[in-house]
Every structure is written in C-alpha cells, then in structure tokens.
Amino acid sequence: MAATNNKLVTEFGVFDVPEQQVETLSQDEKQFVKAKIKKLLKQQNAVLVAHYYVDAEIQMLADETGGVVSDSLDMARFGNEHPASTLIVAGVRFMGETAKILNPEKRILMPDINAECSLDLLCPADAFAKFRAEHPDRTAVVYANTSAEVKALSDWVVTSSIALEVAEYLKSRGEKILWAPDKHLGGYIKETTGADMLLWDGACIVHESFQSEALEALSKQYPDAVIIAHPESPRAVLELAQVVGSTSQLLDAVIKLPAEQFIVATDRGIFHKMREMAPGKLLLEAPTGGKGATCQSCAHCPWMSLNSLQKVLTCLEQGSGEIVVDEAIRKDALTPLQSMMDFGKSRNKSVAGDA
Numbered sequence: 001m002a003a004t005n006n007k008l009v010t011e012f013g014v015f016d017v018p019e020q021q022v023e024t025l026s027q028d029e030k031q032f033v034k035a036k037i038k039k040l041l042k043q044q045n046a047v048l049v050a051h052y053y054v055d056a057e058i059q060m061l062a063d064e065t066g067g068v069v070s071d072s073l074d075m076a077r078f079g080n081e082h083p084a085s086t087l088i089v090a091g092v093r094f095m096g097e098t099a100k101i102l103n104p105e106k107r108i109l110m111p112d113i114n115a116e117c118s119l120d121l122l123c124p125a126d127a128f129a130k131f132r133a134e135h136p137d138r139t140a141v142v143y144a145n146t147s148a149e150v151k152a153l154s155d156w157v158v159t160s161s162i163a164l165e166v167a168e169y170l171k172s173r174g175e176k177i178l179w180a181p182d183k184h185l186g187g188y189i190k191e192t193t194g195a196d197m198l199l200w201d202g203a204c205i206v207h208e209s210f211q212s213e214a215l216e217a218l219s220k221q222y223p224d225a226v227i228i229a230h231p232e233s234p235r236a237v238l239e240l241a242q243v244v245g246s247t248s249q250l251l252d253a254v255i256k257l258p259a260e261q262f263i264v265a266t267d268r269g270i271f272h273k274m275r276e277m278a279p280g281k282l283l284l285e286a287p288t289g290g291k292g293a294t295c296q297s298c299a300h301c302p303w304m305s306l307n308s309l310q311k312v313l314t315c316l317e318q319g320s321g322e323i324v325v326d327e328a329i330r331k332d333a334l335t336p337l338q339s340m341m342d343f344g345k346s347r348n349k350s351v352a353g354d355a
C-alpha cells in the first residue's frame with residue numbers, strides 16, 4: 001500500500017482519498033441547520049449514531065438529541081437496541097452496513113455514502129474468499145472495518161474493543177485464526193494472546209502514519225504524559241504506549257487515570273469528547289509522518305471528515321445516502337456479527353455476576 005496525496009495505491013487498484021473537509025457554515029447557519037435537523041429527527045422517528053472521529057458539531061447534536069457518540073461496537077449496540085425506525089449513521093460505510101445487517105427493518109441513512117475506510121478498500125471480497133479457501137482449517141475472524149460481503153464470508157466479526165477476548169476464547173477452544181484486514185491490530189492480538197493467527201496485509205492510513213521516533217522524542221519532552229494508542233497503530237508505536245485500546249477504551253483511560261497529560265495516537269476527532277469528559281487535562285497529538293500538505297491524514301480520517309451538519313440535514317430531507325445490503329449477503333453477514341454481539345452480552349453478564 002502506498003498512500004500519496006489523494007490516492008491510495010494498492011494491489012487491488014487505485015482509490016481516491018478525499019480532501020479533508022472543513023465546516024464552512026457560520027454560527028448562525030449552524031444554529032439554523034441544527035434546528036432543522038432536530039425537527040426532522042423527531043418527525044421521522046430517527047436517531048443520530050455518531051463515531052468519535054466525526055465533526056464535533058455532529059457529536060454534540062447526537063448527544064443533545066438522545067443519540068450516541070461511541071466506538072464502533074457501541075454504535076452497533078445502540079442502533080440495535082434503540083426503538084427509532086431510522087438511524088442516521090455519522091461515520092464510515094462499514095458502520096452503516098453493520099447497522100443494516102443487524103436491523104434490516106430500519107432505514108439506515110448516511111450523511112455521505114462515499115465515506116470509505118482504507119481497511120475495507122484493502123480487503124476486496126473476492127481476494128478474501130481466495131485467502132479463506134486456501135486455509136480451510138482456520139476460523140475466519142474479520143475486523144468490523146470490512147464490507148458486508150467480507151463479513152458474509154467469515155465466522156466472526158470483531159471490533160477493537162472485543163478482539164482480544166474473542167481471540168482468547170477461540171484459542172482456548174484450540175481454534176487457529178485467519179485474520180483480516182488490519183495487520184497492526186492482528187499482530188497486536190497475536191502477540192498479546194499468543195493465538196495462532198495468519199494475517200492479511202491491510203492497514204489504516206490514519207494510524208499507520210504515527211511515527212515511533214518522533215513519539216519517543218515528544219515523550220521525552222513530556223515525561224509525565226501517558227501514551228495511549230489505538231491498536232491500528234504500528235507495532236513500534238504500540239510498544240511505546242502504556243494504554244492500547246479501542247476509541248472508547250482510550251477515552252476511558254483519559255477520564256479515569258490520575259495523569260494530567262496524555263499523548264494520543266488516534267484520530268484527533270476524539271479530542272472533542274476527551275476534552276468534554278476530562279476538562280483541564282493536557283492532550284497532545286502523537287506525531288505523524290508529515291505536516292500540512294505533506295501528510296495524507298494528519299491524524300484525521302479523510303473519510304470521517306466527509307460527515308458534516310449540512311449533509312446530516314440533506315440525508316434527512318431527501319432520504320439520501322441510504323444503505324442497502326443484498327438480503328442473501330446480509331443473512332450470511334449477520335451470523336458472525338451476531339456471534340460478536342452475543343459474546344459481548346455474555347461477557348458483560350459474567351462481569352456483572354462477578355461483581
């Protein structure tokens with residue numbers, strides 16, 4: 001994979017990477033658009049399900065209107081349990097597809113249907129099917145950051161917040177794992193659990209750009225700062241981190257740890273929630289491979305940046321950005337996804353039971 005400005009060059013083709021989008025509405029315009037969105041959410045029995053990486057205004061609106069801002073697992077849980085008949089999924093496409101797979105009766109709209117994920121693009125279904133066919137003795141575990149088609153070819157779907165536990169469980173059953181697509185998360189799970197895993201060669205263009213040497217230098221400047229990292233980051237970065245976890249787990253660390261300073265190796269969109277939940281703590285961006293025009297992501301997912309207030313309004317007004325998943329694929333993808341949801345529930349129950 002080579003990530004040059006605006007292009008992702010892979011063995012599976014060359015993909016466009018969008019320019020970072022910046023909100024251009026004035027304060028008055030924002031208030032106007034927000035008021036309209038609130039009205040339409042009520043009228044259409046709709047709820048906003050947002051990821052931590054999207055624009056802070058969308059996160060605030062989700063909170064204000066009874067929606068959710070969370071990691072990808074909790075987005076799936078929330079959308080599944082909420083009685084709304086329409087879910088507005090502000091994130092990237094795999095999040096919208098996950099919502100549709102779990103809730104075929106609900107209408108799933110996305111502010112921008114072109115919000116991709118490099119991990120998804122780097123794992124086309126036909127190539128994954130071949131990989132799977134070459135290793136019939138292995139249990140196929142895929143990251144949630146994949147298409148519905150790839151999920152349909154798998155035995156388990158996991159998100160970063162539950163991946164370690166599922167791998168431990170499969171290992172305890174003597175199962176060998178075929179993992180796709182994120183090599184960094186896969187490597188981290190393999191090393192942490194000791195599970196027998198064969199890894200696909202994919203990566204997130206945002207997290208892959210974090211630089212361990214520059215991180216070490218920054219850490220020397222701020223010796224009291226706790227380094228926290230998402231497991232999509234390269235191994236050398238994870239080795240420097242005191243906390244490795246999903247976006248929710250990183251947020252939790254900032255809130256609960258007594259430290260006052262943190263170096264954060266994940267998308268800077270999450271700084272909004274971190275500042276809100278842990279006011280006064282110093283949050284530093286982990287260094288990336290470039291600056292300004294020389295870096296492709298600059299620690300912010302270009303596809304997540306496609307979500308804007310105006311587009312939330314447009315999808316509600318026009319019913320645009322609807323997620324459609326072929327029914328046969330949806331049914332096949334539901335089984336591995338449901339396994340994760342059920343596993344999460346049983347684990348939560350046993351944790352509550354232990355208390």
Ligand code: 13P
Nearest residue numbers: 071072073159160246247
């Ligand atoms: P989380 O499930 O940790 O929110 O991760 C989703 C993602 O795409 C991170 O880049």
Ligand code: SF4
Nearest residue numbers: 092117118204206301
């Ligand atoms: Fe995908 Fe990376 Fe963007 Fe997350 S940050 S959605 S893994 S490209």
